[in-house]
Amino acid sequence: MGFLDLVLYFLIMMGIYGILTLSLNLHYGFSGLVNFGHVGFFAVGAYTSALLTLNGAPFLVGVISGGLAAGIVGFAVALPTSRLSIHYWAITTLGIAEVIRLFALNEEWLTRGSFGLIGIPQPLISVFSVRIYPLFYLGVVLIFLAFIFYAIRCLVNSPFGRVLKAIREEDDLALAMGKPVFHFKVKVMALGAGFAGIAGALYAHYITYISPLDFMPIITFVLWSMVITGGRGSEVGSLVGTVVIIVLYNSTRYLKDLFNISGQTVSSLRMVAIGIIIILVVLLKRGGLVEEKKKTFNI
Amino acid sequence: MPFSQVILNSIIFGSQLGLIALGITVVFAILRFSNFAHGEFAVVGAYLAFLFSVTLKINFILSSAMAMALTGLIAVVIDRLIYKRIRTEAGLVLLIASMGVSIALRHIVSAIWGADPLSYEGVLTKSYSVLGAYVTGAQLLIFLISAAAMMFFYLLLHKTKLGKAMRALSDNMPLAQARGIHVEGVIKWVWFICASYAALGGILIAWETLLWPELGFLLLLPVFCAVILGGIGNVYGAIIGSLILGFVENLGLYINWSPLLNFFGLFKATSAIQIPEGYKPAITFAALVVVLIFLPTGILKGQKGD
Numbered sequence: 001m002g003f004l005d006l007v008l009y010f011l012i013m014m015g016i017y018g019i020l021t022l023s024l025n026l027h028y029g030f031s032g033l034v035n036f037g038h039v040g041f042f043a044v045g046a047y048t049s050a051l052l053t054l055n056g057a058p059f060l061v062g063v064i065s066g067g068l069a070a071g072i073v074g075f076a077v078a079l080p081t082s083r084l085s086i087h088y089w090a091i092t093t094l095g096i097a098e099v100i101r102l103f104a105l106n107e108e109w110l111t112r113g114s115f116g117l118i119g120i121p122q123p124l125i126s127v128f129s130v131r132i133y134p135l136f137y138l139g140v141v142l143i144f145l146a147f148i149f150y151a152i153r154c155l156v157n158s159p160f161g162r163v164l165k166a167i168r169e170e171d172d173l174a175l176a177m178g179k180p181v182f183h184f185k186v187k188v189m190a191l192g193a194g195f196a197g198i199a200g201a202l203y204a205h206y207i208t209y210i211s212p213l214d215f216m217p218i219i220t221f222v223l224w225s226m227v228i229t230g231g232r233g234s235e236v237g238s239l240v241g242t243v244v245i246i247v248l249y250n251s252t253r254y255l256k257d258l259f260n261i262s263g264q265t266v267s268s269l270r271m272v273a274i275g276i277i278i279i280l281v282v283l284l285k286r287g288g289l290v291e292e293k294k295k296t297f298n299i
Numbered sequence: 300m301p302f303s304q305v306i307l308n309s310i311i312f313g314s315q316l317g318l319i320a321l322g323i324t325v326v327f328a329i330l331r332f333s334n335f336a337h338g339e340f341a342v343v344g345a346y347l348a349f350l351f352s353v354t355l356k357i358n359f360i361l362s363s364a365m366a367m368a369l370t371g372l373i374a375v376v377i378d379r380l381i382y383k384r385i386r387t388e389a390g391l392v393l394l395i396a397s398m399g400v401s402i403a404l405r406h407i408v409s410a411i412w413g414a415d416p417l418s419y420e421g422v423l424t425k426s427y428s429v430l431g432a433y434v435t436g437a438q439l440l441i442f443l444i445s446a447a448a449m450m451f452f453y454l455l456l457h458k459t460k461l462g463k464a465m466r467a468l469s470d471n472m473p474l475a476q477a478r479g480i481h482v483e484g485v486i487k488w489v490w491f492i493c494a495s496y497a498a499l500g501g502i503l504i505a506w507e508t509l510l511w512p513e514l515g516f517l518l519l520l521p522v523f524c525a526v527i528l529g530g531i532g533n534v535y536g537a538i539i540g541s542l543i544l545g546f547v548e549n550l551g552l553y554i555n556w557s558p559l560l561n562f563f564g565l566f567k568a569t570s571a572i573q574i575p576e577g578y579k580p581a582i583t584f585a586a587l588v589v590v591l592i593f594l595p596t597g598i599l600k601g602q603k604g605d
Binding site for chain 1: 392395407409413523577
């Protein structure tokens with residue numbers, strides 16, 4: 001793979017992870033929902049879109065259905081947990097992501113189990129030459145990213161978004177103000193999950209091969225490191241966090257040759273670095289790189 | 300598989316789980332946060348025991364004791380370095396910090412020992428027959444050791460000054476401080492004891508089966524489920540919850556669900572319907588959801604976090 005192809009690959013991955021990070025930030029950053037199972041929604045979107053397009057549906061239908069399916073799962077997860085505290089949220093969402101992965105692993109009639117789905121069609125592949133195609137796909141991903149970025153920005157600055165922030169800061173207070181906190185949590189959970197589903201679909205059509213191994217729980221925690229590093233409750237921060245973590249993550253690729261250690265050790269050390277980044281951000285700079293501008297009243 | 304075997308497996312798994320669940324619930328009761336890194340203490344302990352007993356050829360019991368103590372010390376150091384600085388923050392901040400700790404610890408382990416499964420040497424494989432069920436010497440020992448550890452914890456909590464201080468702290472920390480209890484000192488002991496117990500749990504699980512870095516993460520769901528089932532923050536709840544969860548997992552796989560499905564008239568099942576082995580973690584999760592819907596405070600009264 002040439003240098004340019006590698007750059008395009010990373011840019012596309014940054015776009016897809018950018019959508020994921022934005023949607024996780026919508027859950028955790030703006031609404032205070034501790035979602036430890038974001039990869040589950042990613043998987044639902046990827047599998048839905050892959051299965052539909054493999055059976056003849058067009059690309060856009062697949063992507064949108066992927067988003068819808070993930071949104072419905074998010075809605076279903078939020079129903080029993082919405083009235084509970086963050087600790088229960090954390091463990092329930094962690095659990096649902098595992099159940100989704102188990103489903104993909106065990107229901108071989110649908111998902112081909114651990115073999116995974118192969119040959120997922122790419123949109124307009126015949127129109128472009130092989131060299132140009134990643135550039136086109138990058139454009140597609142960026143259009144989705146821009147759309148979701150804009151949607152989230154509008155949402156969080158709307159009255160709906162202000163209620164979300166109120167729930168994040170003090171949900172009892174929001175309840176006392178007459179806001180249906182429960183409804184808001186369910187809605188925002190479904191919406192964020194839907195965006196993650198779209199990211200999943202884009203991932204599936206880019207890589208053209210998905211298996212349960214693509215949706216390991218560790219991805220959720222990498223996403224968390226992106227949200228936290230970038231800045232909780234900041235849309236721009238999510239994008240910055242995504243870029244920073246992906247660059248850090250992949251620049252360690254070459255350590256292998258430098259220090260003569262095995263690839264497996266390098267990938268472990270890389271995750272150690274992710275863990276330490278999370279701890280350091282929590283300890284030293286809780287607002288992240290791009291801190292959220294909170295409106296304050298000066299009396 | 301005879302039914303008695305199912306009961307036996309459930310008890311063994313429940314007692315292993317209980318040792319880890321205990322620590323999570325005690326940390327929650329006193330420090331008010333869910334420690335997501337607790338499963339990693341079990342793994343770190345088990346790997347340290349592997350290091351001492353297999354690599355350095357020290358006696359297994361002595362290595363286990365050393366591994367427990369060392370894991371306890373690691374937990375105290377982590378508390379000093381990380382959790383202590385954010386002690387007064389909301390539970391959410393601590394929760395996220397513990398997530399970072401968990402990721403770092405798990406991958407430090409896999410960087411040192413690799414991702415492939417390991418096992419201890421000289422496991423007692425001689426099996427005895429009890430009421431039609433087979434039990435190995437190791438399993439019998441696991442049950443006895445866990446039971447003894449639980450008894451020890453009960454005595455610690457109710458018969459010693461430290462236990463009294465721990466209970467006071469979980470009731471009301473500022474008041475306990477005002478009464479002259481050295482809070483930070485007690486918290487050090489809490490971490491030491493909880494992490495050692497988790498290490499013991501990890502060693503016993505690895506002793507019976509295998510040891511690999513993802514073990515701690517796989518345990519997280521059942522352990523938290525047990526803790527919530529029993530009432531988070533309640534020590535006895537954690538033990539009862541672990542035992543119940545052991546039964547739920549094994550019975551869920553054993554039961555033939557077709558009569559139940561026929562009873563509800565969902566569809567006419569003619570052959571036996573059983574949950575496939577691959578869905579074992581899903582049974583845990585289903586139990587968790589049922590508990591959260593119908594019994595959110597757990598079987599025994601738990602505590603409220605934020």
